[in-house]
Amino acid sequence: MTTPLHIGFIPLVDAAALIIAVDKGFAAAEGLDVKLVREVSWSNVRDKLNIGLFDAAHLLAPVAIASSLGLGHVKVPIVAPFNLGLNGNAITVSPALHAAIMGEIEGDALDPMATALALARVVAARRKSGAEPLTFGMTFPFSTHNYQLRFWMAAGGVDPDEDVRLVVLPPPYMVDSLANGHVDAFCVGAPWNSVAVDLGVGHILHFVSDILVRAAEKVLAVRQSWSEKNADVLAALVRAASHAAEYIEDPGNRAETAHVLARPDRIGVGAEVIQRTLDGRLKISPDGQRRESGRYLLVGREGAGRPDPAQAAWLYAQMVRWGQTAMRPDALRTAMGVFRPDLYDAAMGHQGKPPGASEAIGAFAGPAFDPRDIAGHLAAFQIGHWKP
Amino acid sequence: MSAESSPKIVIVDESPIRAAILEEGLREAGFTGVVHISEMQSLLARIYALDPDVILIDLENPSRDVLEQMFQVSRAVRRPIAMFVDQSDAASIQASVDAGVSAYIVDGLKKERIKPILDLCISRFNAFSKLQDELDRTKSALEERKVIDRAKGILMKVKGLTEDEAYVLMRSTAMREKKKIGEIAQSILTASELLK
Numbered sequence: 242m243t244t245p246l247h248i249g250f251i252p253l254v255d256a257a258a259l260i261i262a263v264d265k266g267f268a269a270a271e272g273l274d275v276k277l278v279r280e281v282s283w284s285n286v287r288d289k290l291n292i293g294l295f296d297a298a299h300l301l302a303p304v305a306i307a308s309s310l311g312l313g314h315v316k317v318p319i320v321a322p323f324n325l326g327l328n329g330n331a332i333t334v335s336p337a338l339h340a341a342i343m344g345e346i347e348g349d350a351l352d353p354m355a356t357a358l359a360l361a362r363v364v365a366a367r368r369k370s371g372a373e374p375l376t377f378g379m380t381f382p383f384s385t386h387n388y389q390l391r392f393w394m395a396a397g398g399v400d401p402d403e404d405v406r407l408v409v410l411p412p413p414y415m416v417d418s419l420a421n422g423h424v425d426a427f428c429v430g431a432p433w434n435s436v437a438v439d440l441g442v443g444h445i446l447h448f449v450s451d452i453l454v455r456a457a458e459k460v461l462a463v464r465q466s467w468s469e470k471n472a473d474v475l476a477a478l479v480r481a482a483s484h485a486a487e488y489i490e491d492p493g494n495r496a497e498t499a500h501v502l503a504r505p506d507r508i509g510v511g512a513e514v515i516q517r518t519l520d521g522r523l524k525i526s527p528d529g530q531r532r533e534s535g536r537y538l539l540v541g542r543e544g545a546g547r548p549d550p551a552q553a554a555w556l557y558a559q560m561v562r563w564g565q566t567a568m569r570p571d572a573l574r575t576a577m578g579v580f581r582p583d584l585y586d587a588a589m590g591h592q593g594k595p596p597g598a599s600e601a602i603g604a605f606a607g608p609a610f611d612p613r614d615i616a617g618h619l620a621a622f623q624i625g626h627w628k629p
Numbered sequence: 630m631s632a633e634s635s636p637k638i639v640i641v642d643e644s645p646i647r648a649a650i651l652e653e654g655l656r657e658a659g660f661t662g663v664v665h666i667s668e669m670q671s672l673l674a675r676i677y678a679l680d681p682d683v684i685l686i687d688l689e690n691p692s693r694d695v696l697e698q699m700f701q702v703s704r705a706v707r708r709p710i711a712m713f714v715d716q717s718d719a720a721s722i723q724a725s726v727d728a729g730v731s732a733y734i735v736d737g738l739k740k741e742r743i744k745p746i747l748d749l750c751i752s753r754f755n756a757f758s759k760l761q762d763e764l765d766r767t768k769s770a771l772e773e774r775k776v777i778d779r780a781k782g783i784l785m786k787v788k789g790l791t792e793d794e795a796y797v798l799m800r801s802t803a804m805r806e807k808k809k810i811g812e813i814a815q816s817i818l819t820a821s822e823l824l825k
Contacts, residue, residue, distance in 0.1 A: 284693045285693065313697070408695075409673075410695065
């Protein structure tokens with residue numbers, strides 16, 4: 242007998258493990274009959290998961306935590322037994338802002354500290370000349386994109402709440418907004434950075450892996466109550482996603498993966514753009530300059546699938562740093578409890594951190610992250626809402 | 630309801646017809662302060678300028694995520710809340726998601742004042758999708774009839790049948806192959822294209 246499941250997703254490349262699990266038969270092999278439902282907003286995914294219209298969802302990792310804490314919205318405990326992707330976002334800037342940053346930069350353009358300091362000088366010059374503050378687009382208040390942008394610019398001395406504007410934009414609107422000057426830059430997942438570069442309206446300034454070596458991005462999310470009642474089904478789903486992730490990471494399957502993801506009812510953009518993302522070989526400027534990175538988007542490799550509670554703690558620390566919530570030990574425990582390596586281990590039949598996993602977080606600025614001392618960690622940063 | 634006490638309602642919807650249906654319903658019910666926003670550019674700035682008590686948005690609209698920014702520490706004077714925050718009314722949450730609409734309400738507006746707005750919204754959204762379904766069904770029925778007529782014409786010409794004979798042939802083939810007559814007609818058209 243097969244178990245019918247409804248799973249919501251947003252058309253982004255890091256939904257790949259779910260899409261491939263369904264379209265290449267890994268879910269069926271586990272006895273699951275999955276109906277993937279394409280959604281247009283994270284709010285919809287969250288709400289439909291919360292009220293039970295979805296059994297599981299492709300979800301922003303911080304939304305899973307915010308939902309479990311009841312931040313900004315109704316409190317529904319969520320658990321994440323599988324990471325659908327690590328990293329995968331990029332910061333893209335308009336040609337004008339790119340030129341301005343390059344005009345101010347001292348040092349390597351791939352060094353996020355150098356670009357952040359240059360951005361600070363651009364921001365200061367604009368203020369002096371009475372120009373409007375720069376506007377940065379990101380995808381959701383509780384998103385890695387929001388925190389990654391903030392972390393980067395604050396390291397250079399730019400206060401994201403005072404010196405620039407941060408606005409939420411749905412990913413499909415990012416490129417248009419950059420082209421028509423509504424925003425000067427954005428942080429978004431694939432494929433939208435590449436689309437902007439291809440259209441000649443943006444330069445990819447950073448892969449977010451320049452900012453954080455290993456950052457949890459999207460998770461496979463289910464309601465905690467559902468996970469308790471459907472432990473076997475959940476384990477089967479985790480295995481299906483994990484086998485799909487393995488399939489995707491095999492270079493021999495990349496072309497087929499990109500082809501499947503490109504379908505109009507899945508991501509609906511060209512297969513070539515999707516494959517660039519999976520391969521970590523991106524065109525970063527309209528003149529055709531390319532950049533390769535083994536860390537652009539991790540789907541499964543380096544133990545990416547196994548949730549790491551330290552990642553959840555880092556995301557919670559960002560919520561505290563930027564004033565989205567207060568610092569509370571019980572809230573930190575709740576946040577870390579959203580990421581469930583135990584459920585992953587139970588499903589996969591092995592235990593412990595997989596070999597070859599890179600350091601959690603690995604931020605380019607500030608002290609190494611220690612989940613046991615968030616206050617001490619945050620105290621090292623000057624810009625932010627939280628004060629010791 | 631006097632103009633002063635009527636809450637200011639903003640409808641965010643890219644479908645002008647659905648917005649009009651909803652707006653009309655709200656006005657009939659005595660809600661006079663209704664503004665429709667169809668342009669998603671600078672959505673948040675426009676909403677802040679209008680300073681509404683209630684915001685209604687369709688769930689097909691990606692800009693719902695933009696509205697979520699209102700919950701952040703913002704420079705906005707009043708703090709809105711999402712209708713889903715109140716878990717006491719699970720049935721109406723379910724009904725509104727099924728209907729495809731979501732509401733954001735400024736904190737402090739009384740629940741009994743929201744309920745009629747939301748109920749009306751749900752029923753108008755449902756009425757709209759019913760209309761849409763009927764329209765789609767009529768359209769596809771018309772399409773199918775055109776395809777059947779063309780297939781009939783081909784059979785009449787190629788096999789020298791009368792119109793009735795051509796139809797009977799298609800119908801019996803459909804029954805034998807357990808397919809719809811429209812599908813058989815479509816295969817005839819495809820085959821005849823290929824054989825041209």
